[in-house]
Each structure stands twice: as C-alpha cells, then as structure tokens.
Amino acid sequence: MLSAVSRGLFSRSAGLGSVRCFSDLSSRFEAAQAKLNTLTEDPGNAAKLKIYGLFKQANQGPCNIPKPGGFNFVAKAKYDAWKGLGDMTQDQAKEEYIAYVAELAGAEEPAPAVAPEAGAATEGLDVSQENGVLTIRLNRPKKFNALTWPMYTAIGDALNAAAENPSVKVAVLTGTGKWYSSGNDLSNFTKNMPPGGPQEMASNAQKVLNDFCDAMIKFPKPLVAAVNGPAIGIPVTTLGLCDLVYCTDNATFKTPFVSLGQSPEGCSSFIFPRTFGFAKANEMLLTERQITAQEACDGGLVTRIFTEDRFRDEVDKVVKHMASLPPQSMRISKSLIRQEVTEKLLEVNKRECEVLRERWLSDECMTAIMNFLNRKK
Helix, strand or coil, X not given: CHHHHHHCXXXXXXXXXXXXXXXXXXXXXXXXXXXXXXXXXXCCHHHHHHHHHHHHHHHHCCCCCCCCCCCCHHHHHHHHHHHCCCCCCHHHHHHHHHHHHHHHHXXXXXXXXXXXXXXXXXXXXXXXXXXXXXXXXXXXXXXXCCECHHHHHHHHHHHHHHHHCCCCCEEEEEECCCCCECCECHHHHCCXXXXXXXXHHHHHHHHHHHXXXXXXXXXXXXXXXXXXCCEECHHHHHHHHCCEEEXXXXXXXXXXXXXXXXXXXXXXXXXXXXXXXXXXXXXXXXXCCCEEHHHHHHHCCCCEEECCCCHXXXXXXXXXXXXXXXXXXXXXXXXXXXXXXXXXXXXXXXXXXXXXXXXXXXXXXXXXXXXXXXXXX
C-alpha cells in the first residue's frame, strides 16, 4: 500500500511522513481516551455527548445511521451529537477530541489546592484529599484534639475551598487517637492576649467561631463526622451541622457550657431541641449530662454506631460510595433538604456568637475558666 502511495500523488518521503503523522495522531488519540478515564469530576451530559460525537466521527466518519424514533431520547441525543459534526474528517475529529479532553482535564488541575493556603499547614490539623474525599483530621492526641483558634480558621478555610473545588465530592471531619475532640482549648483565652485586652480577644474569638460555623452551614456537599471517641463542647454541638454522623461504640457526648460560664454554640440552641426534644436537649445543655453513643443515635444526633475495631473501615466504605455518586445530584439533594433551615441556622449562629462574646467578657465566665484551669494543674 505504501508503494502505491509513492507511485501516486505523494513522493516516497512524503508518504513516510504521512504515516508518521498518522501514527502520532493515533497515539495521541488513544492517550486522550485513557486520560478521559482518569477524570474525577463528572463533566456533565453536554460534555459527554460532545465526546461521544467526536469519538464516533473519529472512528467511523460522518454519521451514517438512521435517526432513532419513538421515545428513545438518549439515542436521539447521541445521534444529534454525531450528526451535528457533518462532514468533519476523521483526523479533524481526533484533533478536536484530543483538545477537548485536554480542556476537561485542565479544569481539574487546581484540585490539590484545598488547604487554607497553598503549602501551608496548621499545627494540630491534617488536611488531605484522595479520590474525591477531603479529610480534615484533628491531630493533637496529647491534648485530646482540643481546638485552637488557628485550627478553627483552617477548618473553615478548608471547607470553603473544598466547596469551590470540583474534585471534592464529600468532606470528613475526624480525630486522631482515642478522642474525637475535647472541644475548645481554654488556653485560647489565657495566652497571647492582644493589645486591646479582653475586649479585642472576645471580638476576635466571636468572629473566628462565627466564620467556622458559617463554613459548616454553607458547605454545599455532604459533610460527614467520623466521631472516633469522646467529644466535648463544640465538637458535639456542630454535629447537628453535619449531614451524616458515625461514631464508635465507646464515644460519649457532653456540653459543659454552664459550668464554664458560657452558653450554647454551633446552633445547638436551635438544633438540639428539634433533634432530641426540649426535655432531653435541656438535660444536655443545662445540666451537662453526658450521653452515650446509643443515646445519641436513638435521639437522632448520630446516624449509626460501629464497633471500634470496624469503625474506620465502615466509615471509609460509606464515604467512598458517596464519592462515586453523581456529585450534582448529591449537591442538589442536600440543598433541598437544608433549604428551609439554612438561613435560620446562619441567623442562630450569629446570635449565639454575639451572646458568647458577652459571656466571655463576664466576671462569671472568667472566674469559671480560671477555676477550671487551676483544677487541671
């Protein structure tokens, strides 16, 4: 066949060049097909139809099949995508296919940028992403994963970045070691007092907490809490802002706000009465009664309980399954579920943080915190 080409319109050297070009185009076309299979984000139906039409045109040339009839809408859409390419040559279709896949892949390049700042790390917090799952892990096991102000900010920043990152399908909050979290690190109130004194400290803390809870409330994708052990304070109250909550069978839940001269946060003043009922919510928030994993599950705060030895594996199964589901459908479904309460939660969070600022500046709160810290010494 090559000799026929050389005896025809092309010289022998031109014929060899054409074979090399054909080989290069074919290899790039195959590479683009392989690249398409590595995309983590569903490109959407319009993109899929365009890819289908270009692929058929590249392999078979112009559309040569009859238009489907009846109510076969999918087949009609595919037919239109292919037929619409008209007399485009197979080589042109391959080039367009290659370019379009590169465009789709390029849109996913910024995916790793989910941390608060590129390359930045916050002490006591590990943020990672794998296979569509963003994991935010509290990592201060010697301090029972107590939360510092920088950790609050970094968690909120990570959620805000993930909300805009198409490669993140689901986010997971969890702890390291035996504890989920012992809550607010009370040294936040005693160390590094700003120049403006307690007033500035309280205002700064109010903003940090408000922004942190707002990020959870506004997060548009599934947010899963993997409670690997005991939880105290804000790690308990914010469970109501998560979409799914899984815990170990040895997890416990306590909200000791009153004994510290403080008041509820994490929208618990709104969510807990609607989850547990007012009587049980009052017992948690006013008498500070610690509840078990089973009580939390029976009350509706926890989705499911796993034994400690199976906990990580079972949670991984759930989040991996969620990451494999159509992301837009998940996002839209969550929006519908939350649409009646989102604005209310933002309003409640704002008010709770305002009240907390007042409490932090009160003599009662300052005395309670100092007494608590003195007991720990």
